[in-house]
Amino acid sequence: MAGEQALSCAEVMRMDGRREVRLILDEFRPAARNMAIDEAVLRHLSESGPTLRIYGWKPPAVSIGYFQSMSEEVDLDAARARGVDVVRRITGGGAVYHRWEATYSIVIPPEWVPGRVLDSYRVICEGIVRALRELGLNASFAGVNDVVVNGRKISGSAQTRRFGGVLQHGTLLMDVDVEEMFSLLRVPSEKVRDKMIKSVKDRVTSLKSEGVDADFRRVADALARGFAEAMNLKLVEGTLTEKEMSLARELEVEKYGNDAWNFRR
């Protein structure tokens, strides 16, 4: 069977049409490390191949979008007092409180998705839709990059294209505490805070709110299967390479753990 083992990725694709993707079922990590790993994997796309990583956050963290200002968006004293990490993402979008969620990041060649970012969200987010259906929920893509259940948002994503690849990462909410989230975000006034809390409670849901009692591993497995089905992937479980880990360590210290990046805007 030596000949079979020697099949290249391209040949495997011709055989069953599925694209091979490394699956990393990862752990709960600090914010700077998570963002550093996402970028390290993106930068190694041509060497390590397309990758789907599913991970969590420990300690809990607030991430802000590329274009956001840390001091404008985050109550840094509150975050420090509660031991909550803060980090600025390589991707645009809004501030996210990461606690009870499964997070995915997928790194693929641009040829796999439509040329316009807006169009490609629908293709990639279909993986989340399928995962939620597997968990028993009637989910659908709601544009621009949201997935909803019963009209309420349960997942948000953000994408960037650089270093010759596409990186999209996003969250699937397992549980949500809107008061806790807003205790970490800066708002114009207490009155506005109450209004925003009410508005978010009306618009956001979670697996728990929808009556799904699933642990992280089950949600991670559902996400993996969801992406595989939606994007016709053959997932092969793997780990980060030495080179990726070394770059991730560097990016964690020099970039995502550094005020020069986090407070850039």
Place this chain on the structure above:
Amino acid sequence: METTRGISEGNAVYKVAGGKMIKVRARFAGDVIEDIRISGDFFLHPEEVIEDVERSLRGVRIHEVEKAVADALRGVECVGVSPSDFCTAIRMAHEARK
């Protein structure tokens, strides 16, 4: 009363149709933008272009921002906002200056 050469600062928070937020902090010399910082929860591809937008707005008169923004965003995919939304937010910051 402000003279045409008077230095003023203006901030604006503009919620665009669809829900995205554009925040502008700017310093003006009369009607000319001296310095500007644009932030928010929108998407631009490639992202670094925001620095070009800010740079190209420096020294620009408030009634000429449309051209500066359009030039800087040529070929850029904007998601959740349009170039004219940035112009609106910049004009709001100019009107709110003190």
